Amino acid sequence: MLKKINILGLGNLLMSDEGFGVHCIRYLHAHYDFSAADAQGFEIQLVDAGTGGMVLGPYLEDVDRVILIDVIAEAPRPSSSVSVPFQDKDSGQAIYHFTDANAFRRHSMQTAMSPHQVGILEVFELSLLRGNAARALDFFCTTPRDLSLGVQLSPKLQALLPQMAEQIVSFLKEMSVPVVSIDAPAGPYA
Numbered sequence: 001m002l003k004k005i006n007i008l009g010l011g012n013l014l015m016s017d018e019g020f021g022v023h024c025i026r027y028l029h030a031h032y033d034f035s036a037a038d039a040q041g042f043e044i045q046l047v048d049a050g051t052g053g054m055v056l057g058p059y060l061e062d063v064d065r066v067i068l069i070d071v072i073a074e075a076p077r078p079s080s081s082v083s084v085p086f087q088d089k090d091s092g093q094a095i096y097h098f099t100d101a102n103a104f105r106r107h108s109m110q111t112a113m114s115p116h117q118v119g120i121l122e123v124f125e126l127s128l129l130r131g132n133a134a135r136a137l138d139f140f141c142t143t144p145r146d147l148s149l150g151v152q153l154s155p156k157l158q159a160l161l162p163q164m165a166e167q168i169v170s171f172l173k174e175m176s177v178p179v180v181s182i183d184a185p186a187g188p189y190a
Contacts (some may be wrong), residue, residue, distance in 0.1 A: 002041055002043055003041060003042050003043070003064045003065075004042075004043045004045075004063040004064050004178070005043070005044050005061070005063065005064060005065045005066075005067065005172070005175075006045045006047060006059045006060070006063050006066050006067070006070070006134070007025065007044065007045070007046050007047065007050055007067045007119035008021070008025075008027070008047045008059055008066065008067070008068050008069065008120075008132075008159065009023070009024050009026075009046075009049055009050075009070075010022070010049050010050070010051070010068060010069065010072065010120060011050065011070060012050070013050065013151055014150075014151060015147050015148070015151060016144070016146040016147060016148055016149070016150045016151075016153060016154060017144030017145055017146050017147060017153055017157045018071060018144060018147055018153065019151070019153070020069070020070070020071050020142065020153060020157055020164075021049070021068070021069035021070045021071070021152055022048050022049070022146065023157075023161060023189075024051055024069045024102075024161060024164050024168075025046050025047065025048050025049075025061050025069065026048070026188075026189050027067075027161045027162070027164075027165050028046055028054065028165050028169075029046055029187045030180060030182075030187070030189040031162075031165060031182060032165070032169060032179050032181055032182060033179070033180040033181075033182050034046070034177075034179055036178040036179070036180055037177050037178055037179065039178075040134045040151075040176070040178050041104055041175070042177050042178075044172075044177065045059070045109060049068075049120075051120065051164040052167040053118045054118050054123060057122060057123050057126065057127060060120075060124050060127045060137075061130070061133060062132055062135055063128045063134045063135075063177075064107070064134065064136065065134055065135065065136040065137070065138065066124075066134040066136070066137050066138070066140045066169070066178075067138045067139075067168060068120065068137070068138070068140070069139075069140050069168070070108075070139060070140075070141050071072070071109060071113060071141060071142055071143060071144045072096065072104070072107040072108055072109060072143060073092065073108065073109045073143070073190035074107055075096070075105055075107075075143055076096055076103065076106070077106050078080065079103070081098060081099050081100035081102075082095055082096055082097070082098050082099075082100075082103050083096070083097045083099075084107075085097055085167050086099075086163050086166075086167055088166075091156050093142060093143075093156050093157070093159075093160050094143075095140060095141070095142055095157045095163060095164055096139075096140070096142065096166050097139070097158070097167070098138065098139035098141065099137075099139075100156055101121060101124065101137055101139075104139045104141070105121055106124075107141075108121070109144075109164075110128065114184075124137065130168075130174075138171070140167060140168055142160060142164065144157065145157060161189070169181075
């Protein structure tokens with residue numbers, strides 16, 4: 001039976017580090033080949049989810065697992081639903097892995113500007129109500145350094161991209177998903 005895993009990079013590319021999830025998806029595209037997963041019974045989809053809101057519903061439904069990459073407002077304490085798989089000794093910048101949506105919600109930067117605005121967690125809750133939600137939901141997150149207008153990541157988060165990608169790939173490999181590292185072309189994700 002085919003196991004479907006969607007990996008969504010969330011964030012606003014116009015607000016520097018807020019776009020970290022999208023930059024991470026682009027990094028994964030540039031540095032890893034997921035095609036070998038097909039032959040092993042996995043369907044992996046990398047999605048530049050941006051700030052999609054309700055249009056992200058189909059990516060959260062009828063799949064076995066969804067991995068979300070995002071920034072969070074504050075660093076959580078490790079617990080049964082939050083681990084810290086990586087922390088840079090020099091900068092203190094860390095990667096957090098949430099396995100519980102409620103734990104993520106407590107640290108999320110997601111705020112509604114209007115009662116009509118819908119975020120990723122509300123979309124997931126709608127998927128639950130419809131009975132089509134992913135069987136598992138994981139969040140790989142970090143805290144931002146710069147949320148000013150701009151399309152570049154701060155130097156600390158730019159330096160964190162390879163580690164974040166490595167953590168996600170390691171997580172997939174723990175589930176026996178074959179992922180192959182490739183030489184990245186020249187460019188911002190080299």
